[in-house]
Amino acid sequence: MLARNIVMKTPSLDTEQNATEIILESISDGVFTVDRHWRIMSFNRAAEAVTGVSREEAVGKFCWEVFRSNMCESDCALKRTMELGIPCVSTSTHIISSSQKKIPILASTSLLKDQKDAILGGVEIFRDLSLVEELRKELDSRGQIGDMVSRSPVMQKLFAILPQVAESNSTVLIQGETGTGKELLARAIHDLSPNKKKPFVAVNCGALPDSLLESELFGYKAGAFTNATKDKPGLFASAKGGTILLDEIGDVSPAFQVRLLRILEEGEYKPLGAVKTEQANVRVIAATNRDLASMVQQGEFRRDLYYRINVIQLRLPPLxxxxxxxxxxxxxxxxxxxxxxxxxxxxxxxxxxxxxxxxxxxxxxxxxxxxxxxxxxxxxxxxxxxxxxxxxxxxxxxxxQKTGNLEDILQRAEAKAIQEALKRNNYNRLAAAGDLDLHKSTLFRKIKKLGLSLPDLDGRSDRGSQ
Amino acid sequence: MNGALTAWGNRVSPVFDAARELLVFSIAESTISRRRYEAFQPERPDLLAKRLQELQVRAFICGAITEMSAAAIQSGGIELIPFIAGSLDEVLEAYARGVPIRQIFPMPGCSGKRHRHKHCRHPGGRGPGPRTGCSLADGIHAWRIQHLKNS
Structure with a gap:
């Protein structure tokens, strides 16, 4: 960008003046000049394009009425240049166009002088950064699928396989702690699937007792029970052709697990009070914040249902x-x-x-x-x-404690990293040392030196109890 | 009738989103009967809309404004007259007389002469002040004569 002071030529140098005008008209940066009273004297074509103000309207007007930058009132770069006599280079700001759009720009200012070094006013050169902003957003959106955004390598791997997962009609098991976005992931799978125009239905299985869950999922026929005056379709019927998310499936009772298994195995279900079975033409996604594998080990979750829903397993990492x-x-x-x-x-x-x-x-x-x-x-x-x-x-x-000398700050950071590694590894010292890429004796020495208090549990006790 | 305007010294603030001062005025018999200043935060157009409602402001005059801030103010049922430039006294006087200030004091690029930006144009094409029943040209002419007399 032009940063040196601009020198105005005398009228006698017509050819050079024309050349300057041609150059100013040809460049893609907006350029305008102001006199000492902040009135615009010249306004090039790029300036017209960026601001949406024509030259004929701009010339003679106050620069703030034309330029409309958020720094005009309080921190005008041109004012600083005119007062201090020094150029301002690459000030990042935004202007408001005539169509009420906020346009990010990069502006530079310098003094406008004649050949005798007398100050005539100032010049402002600005560049529209909208395209740069769009490209930045485009780059950001690469880490986005559906309503989920992430730059983390683990999530990027997950996003990469999601289109294939969505394309298949296989049952998916999503595991992740509460609040990690399991329902968003399920919806993203649905939205990427060939059935995206069909319904997406989510049900929290852990929130309802068996009888209510059964009527919610499968529906009922009139007369199935007192007050059942007319047929009510269940969520499986509502999601027909689409996707149903069975959230908190780890909280479903053993009795209901049998019913779910039947649907998944046979692809059909029977509404309450119905004589005939109905086809469950729906893709099932199950989600839980519990460790289903260990629940199976402990006999809390049916092994056959686990294998039936665990066709594709996706794990959402905690924040x-x-x-x-x-x-x-x-x-x-x-x-x-x-x-x-x-x-x-x-x-x-x-x-x-x-x-x-x-x-x-x-x-x-x-x-x-x-x-x-x-x-x-x-x-x-x-x-x-x-x-x-x-x-x-x-x-x-x-x-x-946010202050202290460097040694203190480093020690606090070290203690925190060790505590986190231990917590992550269920206080198994050997695993934590591996996690931190330390030898176990170095970790023990550091724990002692930093005076970290640890619980009696040391991660090995789990193995002992199994 | 009460109105408000974003002020920057003795001029209409050029950018709403950077303005800090609000001039609240009342109109009685085609003249400004009362005016007072108060601070506001343009980052909170929602709070400004509430404040304007409290003050029973019917019209809000300002300079350039983004779509989002404009929507926040209009959501309070307040008539927005954006992209106005000029001296406070002149704008207020004209507005009080019912002169369509959008035509007299538009920011450059918002006059509709060359570029017809839909946001720049005022839907009614007239000032919201007391109606005089005259045509646009009459209104402008009357205001100019009055202004010349005063000056």
Whole structure:
């Protein structure tokens, strides 16, 4: 970009002046000049295109009425240049076009001088960054499937296989902690499937007693029980041709597991009070936050049903294992709330981001979303800061001490990493050492040196009890 | 009738999203009978809409404004007159007289002369102030004469 002061030629140098005009008209950057009273003197073609203001309308007007940047009133780069005599290079800002669109731009300013070095005014050169912004969004959207966004390698692997999973009609088992987005994943599979125009129905199996779950899923015929005055189709019938999500399948009673097994094996079911069976023309996706394999081991879940639903297993990692997604998720939640509540929150400050990154999120993405909503309500301006975060989030031990010398800070970080590794590995020291790429004796030494207190449970006790 | 306007010194603030000061005015008998300033946060157009409702403001005049902020203000049932440029006194005086300020004080690029941006144009084509029953040309002419007399 042009950063040096612009020198105006005298009228006698017509040829050179014409050449300058041709150059200014040809470049893709918007250029305008102002006199010392902020009136626009010249306005090139690119400036017309970016602002949506014609030259004939712009010339002679105050620059702020034409340029309409958010920095015009308080932090005008051109004003700084005119007052201090120094150019401002590559200031990032936005302008508002005549069609009410916010256009991101990069602006540079310099003084406008004549051949005798007398200041005539200023020149502003700006570049429309809309395309760059679109490309950035395009890159961001590569980590997006349906309503799910992620940059984490684990999730990227999951996203990569999702189209094939969706294409097949196989039963899918989604496992993941509460709040990790199991229903969103199920919906994404449905939306990518050939049956995407058919219904998607989700039912929480753990929330209903057997009798109610049966009538919800399979429906009933008139007269099947008292008050059943007319036929009611079940969710399997409602989802016909589409997808049904059986959420919290790990909470289904053993008796009901038998009924589900029959549907999955035979592809048919019988509504309550019906004589004839009906075809279950629906794709089944099951989801749970429980470890079904160990439930099978302990006899709490039917082995045959487990194998029937576990054709394709997808595991959603907890948020603490993909913390790189936190900024992206925050941005997304803020954008969603801005639209929903007519707000214009720009984001969160760096200090708050540190708090967000330091938290473990037992409630996963749902918890993060709730924290953002809390901050959103309390934030009176455009940037969320620590003051707007829930108190319990700020009282976490890792955040109590933020200052100290480098040695202290490193020790606290080391202690935190070790504690997390131990927790991840159910306090099995050997596994935690492997996780941290340390020798076990080094880990023991560090635990002792840092004075970490650990529970009696050491991860090996599980093996002993089995 | 009450109205409000985003102010920047003695001019209409060029960008709503960067404005900080609100000028609330009342009109009685085609003149500005009362005016007072108050601070506001453009980042919270939802709160501004509520505040304008409290103040029984019927019309809101401002400079350039984004779609989202415009929608927030209009959702409160307030008439929005955006993309206005000029001196506060002149704009207010004209508005109070029922002169269509959209035609007299449009921001460059919003006059409809060359580029007809749908957002820039005022749906009614007239100012929302007290109606005089005259044509657009009459209104402008009358206002100019009055303005010349005053100055």
């Amino acid at each position: 603490r294992e993909r913390k790189e997604d936190i900024p992206l998720l925050i941005e997304r939640f803020i954008a969603r709330l801005n639209t929903k509540r007519n707000r214009a929150i720009a984001g969160i400050d760096r200090e708050s981001l540190a708090v967000f990154m330091g938290h473990d999120y037992p409630g996963n993405i749902r918890e993060l979303e709730n924290i953002i909503e809390h901050a959103f309500v309390l934030c009176p301006n455009s940037l969320i800061s620590r003051d707007h975060l829930p108190t319990d989030l700020l009282q976490e031990p890792a955040l109590e």
